[in-house]
Amino acid sequence: MKFRLALSCFALSFHSLLASAGPLEAQLATYATAAKAANPAFAGFSAARGEKLHVTNFALGKPDTPACTSCHGNDPRAAGKTLTGKLIEPMALSVSPGRYADPAKVEKWFKRNCNEVLGRECTPLEKGDWLAFVSSR
């Protein structure tokens, strides 16, 4: 009986451990590994760098979208709008929980949007920084 109780306690704690390491954390870990491989001096992602990436006017991609904020707006807690008037859910994780729960979807939009704003794909460092930024808001 005692053994079974201990076992179920163990199972429960293990479960909560898994729950805390969700898909977003797993994706960040993948980006961290790649960032470390690209630069051995990599010392973790930075929300501040991510914010800078988010608001910088690159104007390297499509003329309509010089910055992330062109569509997402200046406040990550507010909804954005595409050029054709479609609403975009707020980027801040605090307002849109579950926004980054599908790694394939996150990758898809990094690919599209980085190309439109920067004229190239984003690096794992940039992706991690940006995710750190929106997770902190």
Place this chain on the structure above:
Amino acid sequence: MKFPTRPLALGLLALGFSALIFSRAQAGGGHYYPPVADPVVKEECGSCHLAFPASMLPASSWKRMMGELDNHFGDNASVDPEVARKITAYLVANAADTGGQRYGAKLQRGVDPASAPQRITALPKWVREHREVPDWEWRHKDVRSKANCTACHADAELGYYED
């Protein structure tokens, strides 16, 4: 027994009148394009712009568009091949000249399906229907794009494109 001319005439008049109203209502129904019902198509084709109803273009147009997603009106909107296959199947099955016949046929007037038109906003019927919209309205900050149907057609998401 006398033939009841008057009630009969009145009845016929009423019938004719309701037929007229009904046909007008049907004409109004010509502005109804069933919204995309497939969740995958809605998600993949409806993130950047309204998921345009399949019945707004002929099947040939959708096939061509789905084959050129790497340059989708200037954007790279590629999706993975399996998703693309599903989307194409849905669009083709519900296109103006297939499943969506009843609704999309009018919009295709003067269009040769073999030419596989890509821009809904370049269809002759579309142009005619919007000829009275002045230039400043298109440039208005809440409109900006002719693909922004909902700016003026409040119920576009539901399939209604009334004036």
